[in-house]
Amino acid sequence: VTTDFFAGNQDFPDSQGRVEWAITWPIWTDGSYSWYCNTIPTPNGGTHEAGLRNALVRGLRAFGELVQVKKASQLTADDITSGGEMMLSVFIRDPQFQSQTKDRLTSPEASKLVENAVRDHFDHFLTDNMDRGKALLGFVMERMDERLKRKAEREDKRKTATSGRKVRLPGKLTDCSIGDPEGTELFIVEGDSAGGSAKQARERKTQAILPIRGKILNVASANNAKIMANSEIADLILALGCGTRKDCDPDNLRYERVIIMTDADVDGAHIATLLMTFFFQEMPEMVRQGHLYLARPPLYRISAGNKSLYAQDEKDRAKIENGPFKGKNVDVSRFKGLGEMNPSQLRETTMDPETRSMYKISLPQEYEQRASVKDLVDRLMGKNPEHRFNFIQQNAASLDEEVIDA
Numbered sequence: 550v551t552t553d554f555f556a557g558n559q560d561f562p563d564s565q566g567r568v569e570w571a572i573t574w575p576i577w578t579d580g581s582y583s584w585y586c587n588t589i590p591t592p593n594g595g596t597h598e599a600g601l602r603n604a605l606v607r608g609l610r611a612f613g614e615l616v617q618v619k620k621a622s623q624l625t626a627d628d629i630t631s632g633g634e635m636m637l638s639v640f641i642r643d644p645q646f647q648s649q650t651k652d653r654l655t656s657p658e659a660s661k662l663v664e665n666a667v668r669d670h671f672d673h674f675l676t677d678n679m680d681r682g683k684a685l686l687g688f689v690m691e692r693m694d695e696r697l698k699r700k701a702e703r704e705d706k707r708k709t710a711t712s713g714r715k716v717r718l719p720g721k722l723t724d725c726s727i728g729d730p731e732g733t734e735l736f737i738v739e740g741d742s743a744g745g746s747a748k749q750a751r752e753r754k755t756q757a758i759l760p761i762r763g764k765i766l767n768v769a770s771a772n773n774a775k776i777m778a779n780s781e782i783a784d785l786i787l788a789l790g791c792g793t794r795k796d797c798d799p800d801n802l803r804y805e806r807v808i809i810m811t812d813a814d815v816d817g818a819h820i821a822t823l824l825m826t827f828f829f830q831e832m833p834e835m836v837r838q839g840h841l842y843l844a845r846p847p848l849y850r851i852s853a854g855n856k857s858l859y860a861q862d863e864k865d866r867a868k869i870e871n872g873p874f875k876g877k878n879v880d881v882s883r884f885k886g887l888g889e890m891n892p893s894q895l896r897e898t899t900m901d902p903e904t905r906s907m908y909k910i911s912l913p914q915e916y917e918q919r920a921s922v923k924d925l926v927d928r929l930m931g932k933n934p935e936h937r938f939n940f941i942q943q944n945a946a947s948l949d950e951e952v953i954d955a
Contacts, residue, residue, distance in 0.1 A: 555674045559666035566641035574633045585638040586654045595654030597639045600663030602626035608671040628693040649868045719784035723758040735804040742888030749892035769930035793831040810844040812886040826930045843908040846899040853877040
């Protein structure tokens, strides 16, 4: 696209810090990114990344208007960043991170500071060399056209599949308001209590909630007739809309992301395991294409004075009490379940894309590796309890060591 780097640095007003960046759009890459705050790597981005994305998309939309390319108003940040190699480093006072691992910056002021600092430089980068600016605009417009084409194809496919009949959905599903799957999420939650909090915490436009009752059937040890007769599984299959086993087509999936959101205790882990077993057996291609996620709600809320931090487990709690809260009088609240969290806490810690943390569940592409995963699932979730007993015997010692270390 262009051999020129868009690079620079800028001090923030009122000595609030500084930002440095370097970006290029080569034609041979799908994109790579490096984000930093106070020299600390933040691989999951955060508010500083959001500020950069806002500066780029608003700058290119304005440039498109300047050169009379009206369709540029439909550009999104993903159209621009997906083909770029980017490095961003900010320096701010008292940064806030999502967790103790500092994988994601959550300081709210960073977004606007970075956007304002970068935007003016980017406007000059585009207009100082109009040929360079038009080349970059053309490159990202091609990506936008590809995105819009894929979206139209998905919508046509869904309309064809549902023409002449009304789509039947589970009555307890609280659906999102937009019809296109892109950007949408289905949260599978355990129980009506957690479902009520999640409904209040969700972003209504893009986030749907499906409560399930207790522990679903272990599909690895049940026959097909029993699986299909289970009401919770039937509701789940209906909500997703992509079919199962040989009829499973991820292109018909009604949501871009399916997120298992259970309590942060042993029972919650068991329910999540049963759900992952279901997806592995009944919808493996959906998992393989990267649509399945596991939410990470906190187990503890730890407060000292006016500041509160959340801990995922005992080990994380110990890090907080011996780290930022060391020597302070702390108040520790243990969440017995998601239903005990008020909607604002649930949104901040588990549902808001800007501040949450999730695991992406994946399956290997190679057949040999798939076979080893299937063997593990069969041994741990299958009908023979002896296999599970042997696994516990073989791994109990290493688990004890982890507990001691924690």
